[in-house]
Every structure is written in structure tokens, then in C-alpha cells.
Amino acid sequence: MKKIIVACGSGVATSQTVASKVTRLLKEKNLNNIKIEVVDLKSVDTHIKSSAAYIAITKIEKEYPVPVINGIAFLTGINMDLELQKIIDACK
16 A cells, blocks of 8 residues: 655645545546555654655655645645646656
């Protein structure tokens, strides 16, 4: 099972909303082998090592060794399909 992490400032409201939406979209595509896990920003560096991608809600200031997905797309719907495809590609 592949793991994708989602983080916002506090790891509570926005990241939970995005995680739920991404989980639903992946289930609709029968991609049940991808786990979406919510973490707080302070924990990203710890969890990134075992993740296939990182869905960021906040502006990213550094480079990560995995693809960084624009989490705002899942809140607004703008470019959501493109960002979802990046998640799917990262998990192949």
C-alpha cells in the first residue's frame, strides 16, 4: 500500500477536508491501494520518508524527495483532475 501525506498549518481542518476528498476520488477510480494520511506541518519531514507524495495546503519553501501536490486544487476544484493524476502517477 502506498502512502500519501497531507498537511496544513495545524493538521486539523483543511488537511482533513482534502484527505477526505482525495480518498473519495481514489475510491471512485477503484484505487484502494493508496492510503491518505493527515499530519501536521512539523511532522512532514518525518513522514515524507515513507510517502509516495505530499499534498501541501500551504506554500512550500523547500524541496522534497517526492512529488508535491497542490492541495488547494481539491478545495477549489481548479486543476483538481491534474493534481489527482499526479497522485496516481506517484503511486505507480
